[in-house]
Amino acid sequence: MIDFILKPIKRVLSTMHRIPLLDALSPSPLAPVTEADKAGYLRSQGLAQQCALEIGNLLQPGWTEKQAARSMEIWLRDNGVKSFFHKPFAWWGSRSRFDGIKTYKQYQATERRLLENEPFILDVAPIVEGYISDIGFSGIIGQNPAFDQGIAFLETLRRDIPGLLQSLSSGGAVWKAVDEKLKNAGYDNIHQIYPMGVLGHRIYKTTPKIDASVLHFGWQSYWELASRGIFGQLLTEDFEGKMDGLWAIEPQIGGPNWGMKFEEILFVENGLARWLNPDPHWFIKRTNNK
Amino acid sequence: MLAEPLIEKTMVVRKLKTSWIEAGERGRPVLFFCHGFPDSSRVWDHQIRSLEKHYHIVAPFVRGCENSEPGNDVHRYGRDAIVLDHLAILNAVTTGNEPVICIGHDLGVVHAMTLVRRLGDRARGLVVINGMDLEMFTRRLRNPKQVVRSWYMGFMQLPLIPEMLANFAPHTGAWLAKSLAGGEAAVTDTVGFDRRSAAPLNQYRALAREAATIDEHQARIRPHVLAIWGRDDGVLVAPTQKEWDLAALNVTIRIIPGGHWLHRDKGEIVTGFISDFCHQCLAKTKQGEFA
Numbered sequence: 099m100i101d102f103i104l105k106p107i108k109r110v111l112s113t114m115h116r117i118p119l120l121d122a123l124s125p126s127p128l129a130p131v132t133e134a135d136k137a138g139y140l141r142s143q144g145l146a147q148q149c150a151l152e153i154g155n156l157l158q159p160g161w162t163e164k165q166a167a168r169s170m171e172i173w174l175r176d177n178g179v180k181s182f183f184h185k186p187f188a189w190w191g192s193r194s195r196f197d198g199i200k201t202y203k204q205y206q207a208t209e210r211r212l213l214e215n216e217p218f219i220l221d222v223a224p225i226v227e228g229y230i231s232d233i234g235f236s237g238i239i240g241q242n243p244a245f246d247q248g249i250a251f252l253e254t255l256r257r258d259i260p261g262l263l264q265s266l267s268s269g270g271a272v273w274k275a276v277d278e279k280l281k282n283a284g285y286d287n288i289h290q291i292y293p294m295g296v297l298g299h300r301i302y303k304t305t306p307k308i309d310a311s312v313l314h315f316g317w318q319s320y321w322e323l324a325s326r327g328i329f330g331q332l333l334t335e336d337f338e339g340k341m342d343g344l345w346a347i348e349p350q351i352g353g354p355n356w357g358m359k360f361e362e363i364l365f366v367e368n369g370l371a372r373w374l375n376p377d378p379h380w381f382i383k384r385t386n387n388k
Numbered sequence: 389m390l391a392e393p394l395i396e397k398t399m400v401v402r403k404l405k406t407s408w409i410e411a412g413e414r415g416r417p418v419l420f421f422c423h424g425f426p427d428s429s430r431v432w433d434h435q436i437r438s439l440e441k442h443y444h445i446v447a448p449f450v451r452g453c454e455n456s457e458p459g460n461d462v463h464r465y466g467r468d469a470i471v472l473d474h475l476a477i478l479n480a481v482t483t484g485n486e487p488v489i490c491i492g493h494d495l496g497v498v499h500a501m502t503l504v505r506r507l508g509d510r511a512r513g514l515v516v517i518n519g520m521d522l523e524m525f526t527r528r529l530r531n532p533k534q535v536v537r538s539w540y541m542g543f544m545q546l547p548l549i550p551e552m553l554a555n556f557a558p559h560t561g562a563w564l565a566k567s568l569a570g571g572e573a574a575v576t577d578t579v580g581f582d583r584r585s586a587a588p589l590n591q592y593r594a595l596a597r598e599a600a601t602i603d604e605h606q607a608r609i610r611p612h613v614l615a616i617w618g619r620d621d622g623v624l625v626a627p628t629q630k631e632w633d634l635a636a637l638n639v640t641i642r643i644i645p646g647g648h649w650l651h652r653d654k655g656e657i658v659t660g661f662i663s664d665f666c667h668q669c670l671a672k673t674k675q676g677e678f679a
Contacts, residue, residue, distance in 0.1 A: 156475050158508025160607070165468070165506070172469050175461075176402035211607065386509065 131344060131365065135229070135303060139344060140374055142226035143233060143363050147379055149173045150220045150235040154382040159214045159239060163188040163207035166220065174224050181309040182316045183223035183230045183301070191216040195357030196291045206314050214386050215240035217248070217356040223346070225318060230301040232346035234361030237382035248351060248358040249381050251283050255349055256360060256373070263364075263371040269337035273297045277335075280351050288350035288357045290335075298333040298347035301363065341366045344374075394429075394436060398455055401476045404464070407455035408448035408477055411440035417487045417512070417670055419662075420478070420503065421447035424494020424519060425592075426554075426565065426585035428453050431493070434655035435662060443666065444486065448477055450499070452587025459590070466594035467522065471502045478507075489513040489666050493651060495591055498522055501635075504609055513669035514636070515662050516615045518624055518648050523606060524635050526599055534625050540568065544592035551586045558582035568622050568648075609636040614665045616658055618646035640665075 153169050170186035187205065190212045192198070199205055212218060215238065223232035236252070238245045255276065262272045276297055277287050289297050304318045333345065348361035360381070363374040398407040409429045419439060421432045429447035436445050451465050451473065452458035463469055478488065488511050492500025497519025504511040520528070528534045544550050553561050561581030613636040617626050632639040642661060644654065651658045 156472075156479075156506070158506065158510070160508050161506065168468050169472055172463065172472060173402060176404075176464065176469070178403075209606075 129343075131367070136365065136374065138227055138229040138303065139231060139301070139363055142224060142229040142231035143375060143378075145174070145177060145179070145226055146222050146224050146231050146233040147235070147362075149177070149222065149224075150233060151379055151382065154220055154235060154237045155384065157212060157218070157237070157239060159212050159386060161212050162209045163190055163193070163212075164209060166212075166218075167207035170220065170222055174222065179224040179226060181225045181318065182311065183225055183232060183319045184221075184315045185311060186220065186222040187314070189219045189221075189357065191218070192355045194219045195286065195288050195352035195355070197355075199291070202293070212239070215242050217242065217245050217358055219350075219357060219359055221348075221359075221361060223319075225304060225316065228303045230304060230318065231363060232299075232301060232348070232361055233380070234348050234350075234359045235380055235382065236358040236360065237384075239384055239386050241385075242356075244353050244356060245358070245383070248285070248353070248356075249383075251280070251285065251351065252349065252358060252360050252381075255279060259347060259349075259364065260371040260373065263341060263366060264369060269333050269339070269341050270335055272341075273333060273335045273337065276349055280349070283351075285351035285353060288352040288359070289348060292350075294332055294334055296332045296334055297349060298345045298364070300331045301344050301346050341371070342368065391437060394433070396455065397481075399477070399480055401473050404451070404457040404459065405455060406448070406451075406457070406473055406477065408446055409436065410447075410481060411436050411445040412443050414444050414481060415483070415486065416442070416444040417489065417666070418478070418482060419443045419445050419666065420474070420488055420490045420500070421445065422474075422490065422492040422496030422500040422503070423447070423450065423453075424492075424496045425450075425588055426561075426581045427494065427496075428584075431649070431652060432491075435491070435651060435659050438659045439663060439666075444482070446477060446481055448474060450496070450588050450591065452590065453584065458587035462590050462593045462597070464594075465588070465590040466598050467498060467502045468598075469594075470499050470591075471506055474499065474503050475506060485510075487512040487670060489515065489669055491515040491517070491662060492519055493517040494519045494648065495595075498591075498595065501609065504611060505607075511611045512672070513611050513665060514609060514613045515665060516613060517651055517658065518616075518618055518621050520624070520627070521635065522595055522599055522602055524631065526602060527631070527634070528625070531625065537568075537623055537625065540564070541592055541596070544589050545596055550589050554581055554586040554589065555583045561585075608634070611638075612665075612669055613639045614661065615639060615641045616650060616661055617641065617643045618648055618650040618653070619643050620646060621648045621650075623648050 149170055153173060166188035167186040188207050190210050193210055194217055217238050220235040262275050266272050280287055345364045346361055347364045348359055350357055350359035362378055364371055365374050394409045396407055397410050398405050423429050423431050429449050432447050449456040459465055488507055490500040490504050497516050498521050501521040504514045565581045615627060626643050646653045
């Protein structure tokens, strides 16, 4: 019954970008991506990953999520970032699998302190020269076999995702295939807890640099997704549209008291998918300095 | 005979040139000195020359001071930004394993306490000289006597006027600081309130913004703390054990005659305190970890 009502609404919203004025303000997600644009997205993603790597390497047991998130924001602003698709998130231990998170506000960084041997996630989406990127980093200070296994699983999944996109009939089928893979490996699907259960979302070049955010998300995130009808912008379980364009893909797995993820830009052109950066750095593993 | 000048080093940290004084051999336990306002790292001259034989000394110039380039925004003078500067310097000059003891004076205590909290187990001690962190200071503002003594912090929030005073009427600024601080050395010969302190005074603005969102109940500092206090300090009321017990687990307070710039007025005494304290803190380090 709900599908009966929702499907036509989604179909109408997914064609919003055909409205003439809106099309001028928010170009179609299927518009060609130039080499200059690809370089711009890579710069944006590279800066975000460098930020996560540097702050991740400073972390010590005892840091709060708020301290880490604030440090990432400062790092990025000092390196020229004026606005964010979303501001930095930091999740420690059980919060990295969203245990106890019921309201939207609870996703935001808390006073929870990092412990030795527990996985953590850093996630940030800066806008650099108009190019949005969105990255996710997993990390640990100390030792945890589950972390090593999780990284190995996510590395394999990362290799498989472009192939899944090419071989399967729809984005929804990719979502389901990823869900099956991680469940078969014994992990919980944590990305399905995100609003609308997204495995990824489209990213764009955005022009105005005005810095304003609501609930940790820059106004650009609401505009870029909503002005294009939102449903065609999110890689959900029932995504049916064409996948061409740029996507931030963010599979997140969970085990007892921990969650892990990677997030980076996937470029899809004429049905062929490839990671924009073939060899990114997306996890940190170090020992505690004592 | 004149002492050899202290060696100043620089590197670019998040797009801004950042400088520090470095002495002693790398690889040894680190003594990290954070100066206050209006001051520079040279205020630690006595301590650096006495302790460099046994330790690796790192004394950064706060943002905007001497060769540390000013920030383009007030947030660059806040605790979270300055601690990132300090961690970047530490990463550049150490292997990441050496134990660190932080020493702060005045506003430098805010930065030293923030650094100790971010260093985790690597921090082995904290020496505080006439200063405190933002949480403690915010609690103190319930004491009318302290509010009266801190009027100048409100003055620093005014746009442009403090900079004008520093640039065009440095003698007035110096006289004000001297009368506020008490003691013999009062305003130091290392900076004083003049054009060189115009940029670092943004620390007061950044801290006022941060004070609105602080967590008064943050975790207590675990490494041993030595609080040395000049009894005649005209700026800060002497601390109580109860006050420090809220901030740290293990605190020793020494209140001695002297003003706000105790490490200048009573250089030998303060250096002796620091030396003994560092020795005790590091003796707890596992034997054989350091030569």
